[in-house]
Amino acid sequence: MKAHYLGHVVFYVKDIEVSLKFYRDLLGFQEIGKIFNGKAVALTSGRTHHELLLIQVGDAPAPPSGLRRGLYHIGIKIGDSLDDLRQAKQELKHAGVPITGMSDHTVSQSLYLADPDANEIELNVDADEQIWKENPSAVLSPIKPLVL
Structure with missing residues (x-):
């Protein structure tokens, strides 16, 4: 399989x-x-x-916060460029949705937020796919702060 x-x-x-x-x-x-x-x-x-x-x-009871077993977050690709991520950041700000984190993962860049039920959501754009195609271990690169 x-x-x-x-x-x-x-x-x-x-x-x-x-x-x-x-x-x-x-x-x-x-x-x-x-x-x-x-x-x-x-x-x-x-x-x-x-x-x-x-x-x-x-x-119904919400899942406990902090470290726990089960779902951590889901990632949703929202575009193809940092400009798309900047636009999403502005739309979230306008909607009053707090951004809890911003990260550069080398192979992608991400915003983190919570949905109305406190599920963590990652909104991301991918970096050039050649990065991970030429070096698959790039997905394990140290996470860097993202400034938009």
């Missing part, structure tokens, strides 16, 4: 409409449709049938 790519992510969310404002309206995912009497919604970036499924669970 060989994995081809990560297909989709499913998040349990407190409020489906709040999460749609974040993922659909702010980050630009396209809503495919709702199921489970409107308590779940599928979204896509256009790459495949759906990359994200949100399921409303109301006031």
Whole structure:
């Protein structure tokens, strides 16, 4: 067996409409449709049938913060250049979404933030693919601060 790519992510969310404002309206995912009497919604970036499924669970306990087992964050490619990342930073600021970190990973550059349910989201752009194609270990390069 060989994995081809990560297909989709499913998040349990407190409020489906709040999460749609974040993922659909702010980050630009396209809503495919709702199921489970409107308590779940599928979204896509256009790459495949759906990359994200949100399921409303109301006031169920949130995962603990800090180090823990389970999902750390998801990465979402939002463009192809640092200008795209700068634009995203401005849009997040305008929407009142705090940026919790900015990193240069050599093979990509990233902004970090939390969604409405405190899931960590990485918004990134890739550096020139020749960097990792010529040197696959570049993905393990020390993380540097990113200044935009």
